[in-house]
Amino acid sequence: MSRQLAVLAVFLVVLAGCAAPVTPPTAADPDWEWPDDPPSDRLGWENGYWYNESLDVDQSDGLDADEREALVARTMARVERIRGLEFERPVPVDVVSREQYRQSRQGRSTQGDRNAEYRAWNDQVWEALLLVGEDREASDVLEELYGGSVAGFYSSSRERIVVVSDSETPQIDRATLAHELVHALQDQQFGLGNDARTQDGQLARSGIVEGDARYVEYLYEQRCERGTFDCVPTPESGTSGGASGLSVPGVFVTVYTPYSEGPALVDRLYRRGGWDAVDAVYENSPASTEQLIHPETYPDEAPVDVSVPDRSAGNWSRFDLNPQADTVGEASLYAMLWQNGYVDRASFRQDESDYSAYNYTHPASAGWGGDRVVPYESGQNEYGYVWALEWDTERDARQFVSAYESILVDELGGERVAPRVYRVPEDRPFGDAFRVTHRGSRVTIVNAPSVAELAAVHRRN
Structure with missing residues (x-):
């Protein structure tokens, strides 16, 4: 990116x-x-x-x-x-x-x-x-x-x-x-x-x-x-x-x-x-x-530096690129919520500022503190990722998790197959397995082609 x-x-x-x-x-x-x-x-x-x-x-x-x-x-x-x-x-x-x-x-x-x-x-x-x-x-x-x-x-x-x-x-x-x-x-x-x-x-x-x-x-x-x-x-x-x-x-x-x-x-x-x-x-x-x-928030509120330990196993590894990870930020999170129907489309055009064309604020993204996306590959043309997000408060983290899981089920057609684990059908554009964990103000999302491979991409702590 x-x-x-x-x-x-x-x-x-x-x-x-x-x-x-x-x-x-x-x-x-x-x-x-x-x-x-x-x-x-x-x-x-x-x-x-x-x-x-x-x-x-x-x-x-x-x-x-x-x-x-x-x-x-x-x-x-x-x-x-x-x-x-x-x-x-x-x-x-x-x-x-x-x-x-x-x-x-x-x-x-x-x-x-x-x-x-x-x-x-x-x-x-x-x-x-x-x-x-x-x-x-x-x-x-x-x-x-x-x-x-x-x-x-x-x-x-x-x-x-x-x-x-x-x-x-x-x-x-x-x-x-x-x-x-x-x-x-x-x-x-x-x-x-x-x-x-x-x-x-x-x-x-x-x-x-x-x-x-x-x-x-x-x-x-x-x-x-x-x-x-x-x-x-x-x-x-x-x-x-x-x-x-x-x-x-x-x-x-x-x-x-x-x-x-x-x-x-x-x-x-x-x-x-x-x-x-x-x-x-x-x-x-x-x-x-x-x-x-x-x-x-400018210039005093700087983003948190989020680290993601490598817990991959088997054929799974990080890409041999520099950098290996990306930070997507609050604006991209808002775009995710907006495209997937979690944000009312009309509210996007309702900004109170005289100089902002659109409204990029929503409770499910406004508490962002920092994030890190780490893509993984298996060596067999299979891909996954680990996405760790740090939020300002535990309440902000819960709001995001609620929104994210709602999108997985309601918009992408996913099904909860185990505690904190979802499966989107393979014939969908986002047809993968997802593990969503929430501890305090931190949220971690792991993605893999199948439920069985989630642990190989990033084993549970």
């Missing part, structure tokens, strides 16, 4: 200077003219355009080279004006069709990490979350998600933005352009490295990067809607823009966490200490998606 989500550090998807402000023209002063270009670069001016100059741009028949250059330059100036940081160098912007984008992703996936050992390990992480069953590969599900939902991305390795247009003629969504330009600005000012080695850690780090970009995007759109900015109309989009229509919608819910929950954390920081406080968080990124979902 780590290498799958690490793509966000290289391709950041929709998912400093100081100068006196320039007073914009008003309706009462129709002959007002913008000042000449400044003698040197300054905040709110880029490549010949001030942040609030009017543009003669018509996207109905697509953008020619001059129109694109003007639109990009003015948007850069506006991003500077809002964010209070100066671009250090130009940012090239390409526009491609969705079909071209899908083909480029397919080309990269065939050249990328297709190691069978890693794919099997990664599949167990997503299977542990009861999101991607044995009938699918996690990499294929992620490819479906990115291929159909991405509106644009910034490549830090190429220092270039690519906007994906659903129109037959090249058009640029102004919010997407502003969002991706923030990523370019972040890269120039802070760097965009994401060295977190777990699913939860990568999503958390992306939370500040995407949260900052989404927050600026919101402020940009507010200025357009209020008439503070004279804005080029946004073209109609043909993308679904959400989990609907995806074969595994819970994967979208997981991956979208930084975009939904990151802006609320940025807003909290900004209200406390302005952009300086937001800048500072790049040196002290959120440690978990818990800190995105519950911004009041």
Whole structure:
């Protein structure tokens, strides 16, 4: 999973200077003219355009080279004006069709990490979350998600933005352009490295990067809607823009966490200490998606380091990979509950924050303290895993166990075959045996192809 989500550090998807402000023209002063270009670069001016100059741009028949250059330059100036940081160098912007984008992703996936050992390990992480069953590969599900939902991305390795247009003629969504330009600005000012080695850690780090970009995007759109900015109309989009229509919608819910929950954390920081406080968080990124979902926990409530002793026997062993384990975190737990019907679908869209797109809180996941998923293999093309979770309280642990066992029985068609042991029929996507134990604030889930093999994957303590 780590290498799958690490793509966000290289391709950041929709998912400093100081100068006196320039007073914009008003309706009462129709002959007002913008000042000449400044003698040197300054905040709110880029490549010949001030942040609030009017543009003669018509996207109905697509953008020619001059129109694109003007639109990009003015948007850069506006991003500077809002964010209070100066671009250090130009940012090239390409526009491609969705079909071209899908083909480029397919080309990269065939050249990328297709190691069978890693794919099997990664599949167990997503299977542990009861999101991607044995009938699918996690990499294929992620490819479906990115291929159909991405509106644009910034490549830090190429220092270039690519906007994906659903129109037959090249058009640029102004919010997407502003969002991706923030990523370019972040890269120039802070760097965009994401060295977190777990699913939860990568999503958390992306939370500040995407949260900052989404927050600026919101402020940009507010200025357009209020008439503070004279804005080029946004073209109609043909993308679904959400989990609907995806074969595994819970994967979208997981991956979208930084975009939904990151802006609320940025807003909290900004209200406390302005952009300086937001800048500072790049040196002290959120440690978990818990800190995105519950911004009041940042930075003091760090996740618990959960260890899982190896108690395997026979042919069963851990994968020969580094790392051998993953941490999935609160957001992924919520996605598991949501996809499997334990969370009311309507509540997902009922977030009280002005800057959160969705609601990622639920009693059965909110008490998360830490977790570790360790995939196992038998050497005979059979796989299993041990998933240990630490909760804030024993009551939180009981709530999760109740939810998890309910999903096994009610959603997956499982049957309780022994105390704390369940069997999901083999013809189901999650057709395996499960042992669920609960001691104090710790929950341990063991998965194996059969009930008899549960002890070989992880013997009882």
